[in-house]
Amino acid sequence: MTLPILPTTSVGSFPKPDYLKKARAQAHRGDIKDKKLRELEERATREWIRFQEEIGIDILVDGEMYRGDMVTYFAETLKGFEISGLVRSYGNRYYRKPIVVDEVKRLKPTTIEWFEFAQSLTKKPVKGMLTGPYTIMDWSFNEHYKDRRELTLALAEVIHEEAAELEKAGAEYIQIDEPAVSVRPEELPLAVEAMGIVTRGLKAKTLTHICYGDFEKIYPGMLEIPVDQIDLELSNSNFGLLQLFKKYPFTKEIGLGVVDVHSHVTESKEEVVDRIEKALEVFRPEQVYVDPDCGLKTREVQEAKDKLRVVVEAVKEVRKGLVSARR
Amino acid sequence: MLTISVVSHYPKIGDSPEEQLLRRSIAQLDRKEITEADLERVKDGVTRIVIEEQVEAGVELVTDGLIRWGDPLTYIAGKIEGFRVTGLLRYFDTNTFYRQPICQGELKSPDGLVVKDFQFANTVSSVPVKVALIGPYTLSRLSQDRHYKDPEEFGKKLAAILGEEVKRLAQAGAAVIQFEEPALLNFKKEFSLFKKIWTKLASYFPEDIEIILFLNFGNLEGLYPEILDLPFTTLGLDLASQPENWHLLGNGAFQKKLLAGIVDARNTKMETEEEIREKLERLINLASPEKLSVSPNYGLEFLPRSAAKKKLANLSRIVREFREAKVKA
Numbered sequence: 303m304t305l306p307i308l309p310t311t312s313v314g315s316f317p318k319p320d321y322l323k324k325a326r327a328q329a330h331r332g333d334i335k336d337k338k339l340r341e342l343e344e345r346a347t348r349e350w351i352r353f354q355e356e357i358g359i360d361i362l363v364d365g366e367m368y369r370g371d372m373v374t375y376f377a378e379t380l381k382g383f384e385i386s387g388l389v390r391s392y393g394n395r396y397y398r399k400p401i402v403v404d405e406v407k408r409l410k411p412t413t414i415e416w417f418e419f420a421q422s423l424t425k426k427p428v429k430g431m432l433t434g435p436y437t438i439m440d441w442s443f444n445e446h447y448k449d450r451r452e453l454t455l456a457l458a459e460v461i462h463e464e465a466a467e468l469e470k471a472g473a474e475y476i477q478i479d480e481p482a483v484s485v486r487p488e489e490l491p492l493a494v495e496a497m498g499i500v501t502r503g504l505k506a507k508t509l510t511h512i513c514y515g516d517f518e519k520i521y522p523g524m525l526e527i528p529v530d531q532i533d534l535e536l537s538n539s540n541f542g543l544l545q546l547f548k549k550y551p552f553t554k555e556i557g558l559g560v561v562d563v564h565s566h567v568t569e570s571k572e573e574v575v576d577r578i579e580k581a582l583e584v585f586r587p588e589q590v591y592v593d594p595d596c597g598l599k600t601r602e603v604q605e606a607k608d609k610l611r612v613v614v615e616a617v618k619e620v621r622k623g624l625v626s627a628r629r
Numbered sequence: 630m631l632t633i634s635v636v637s638h639y640p641k642i643g644d645s646p647e648e649q650l651l652r653r654s655i656a657q658l659d660r661k662e663i664t665e666a667d668l669e670r671v672k673d674g675v676t677r678i679v680i681e682e683q684v685e686a687g688v689e690l691v692t693d694g695l696i697r698w699g700d701p702l703t704y705i706a707g708k709i710e711g712f713r714v715t716g717l718l719r720y721f722d723t724n725t726f727y728r729q730p731i732c733q734g735e736l737k738s739p740d741g742l743v744v745k746d747f748q749f750a751n752t753v754s755s756v757p758v759k760v761a762l763i764g765p766y767t768l769s770r771l772s773q774d775r776h777y778k779d780p781e782e783f784g785k786k787l788a789a790i791l792g793e794e795v796k797r798l799a800q801a802g803a804a805v806i807q808f809e810e811p812a813l814l815n816f817k818k819e820f821s822l823f824k825k826i827w828t829k830l831a832s833y834f835p836e837d838i839e840i841i842l843f844l845n846f847g848n849l850e851g852l853y854p855e856i857l858d859l860p861f862t863t864l865g866l867d868l869a870s871q872p873e874n875w876h877l878l879g880n881g882a883f884q885k886k887l888l889a890g891i892v893d894a895r896n897t898k899m900e901t902e903e904e905i906r907e908k909l910e911r912l913i914n915l916a917s918p919e920k921l922s923v924s925p926n927y928g929l930e931f932l933p934r935s936a937a938k939k940k941l942a943n944l945s946r947i948v949r950e951f952r953e954a955k956v957k958a
Contacts (some may be wrong), residue, residue, distance in 0.1 A: 386897060387933025388937050390725065443897040445897060445898040
């Protein structure tokens, strides 16, 4: 399928509708069966796929209605992991941090079934969504491997298997998220090496999402990450990164985050148009994909929809300008 | 000798429903189902429990677990007039976050930041209580200063505020006060600024108080032994995940008191008896046992509560056996 210029997409997660949040809590307490929960996860996935089609997003995501934490989700199906007790991340938010207790192995797929389900609902491409080996390592306790490097490289092999199977299942876009990469600049070479293993031999378009970052510390080094596209949160930093990209050209495709996912307020179309146009002073249009800064799962359903809508509307506006400029 | 201690925070909740009271209560306050006063009572109760858990695990100098602290900075900054607390930032290389304080006016401290917390903990604890505070340098370095517009003036102002607090705490009966200063190991080039801020801080120290400078999130390379010239009693160090620190301490006699963080509070992997004993042997070669105490290398909130408890109990069992063996010998 050919994509329009400035294809629109999303980073991965969408908010879970209230009926699903309730069902997840019930399932956790054992009050409803897994089958019932699964039905509701499928319903929510259908609703999000339909919404993305309706507003005209170009590359869809399944919204991750069935995932909790992005690392724990993988740890639950991989062999070698145990799930620990609750650890606080901030405020009153806690998560179950995985523990590596044995050699990491992939005995069964993690994401394939949901990818196939979501792709069966639409003719538009759906992204395969993976968490990268460096981030899984950094966000887990390690009781088995000698050091961080050994664990990261072991995880890279199993995530590669998953990526290869996603490709076989028809994924044209495979996103491997590495939000932890920006935290320890001295370990960037390890993350690069691990990503090389994950994307080895893939023909699908590969991309990675990085966030929370002090990007200045890992740029331009992060351009070495062996993927076709890097997706970045630019709104959160008020597009300050663009100065950096003027200095050292951004040599890959860029996923351009143009709406802030941490704010309840939906940006106006004019604001988003302005952000895209600013970015186009630095990037060639062919290089740019447009999306929100990060996953939208912490927003309310309506806020997330409004933010996605404004992304699409702003892109349409900018496209008009690009077409007329070329005439 | 070889006192068994902790660093600062303790997991606020555990895995059982009873252990999750605080989490539920905060959610209830958000929904306005309970009052602030109700939540304070819950925090008192949880503080009492986590002190008991530390004592049961064999800790001989406990903290109140910092149950009331939302993050390492804002509990203190939030109480100081002139600070506004804003967006979330990552705390060093952890997967935890803090709200960044912004200084936008003359800073003015209330009469007591954690004095009441100390008094409460001291009343309910059957063993001595250490006060754990964030250091003035780290507090200034991780905040934004839009008022003083001068790192030295800003840092010294915070040193004065925390120094006054030390005096009040001492009057309230605190004998051990610890400042964590992780920012120093991440911004080593600012050591001379750090020294100025700490000299100001020390001008408030009463006699007969033990002041611990705890340095983690890095190693001392480039700062040791100069760091020992600063006015504090005890140096706290990560001697679990930073082999470089052992290297720097070398074999010579250690000049101050040492709080050795020999258990890794950032990984669930349990230390073996051999590992801990080997470290204890190395420690008693560095300093006489009266000058030594041991703890994890960080506060315990990076671990699930069950793992934190196990690590403390493991450390304390091995240290006690070690001490007995040495006494007999």
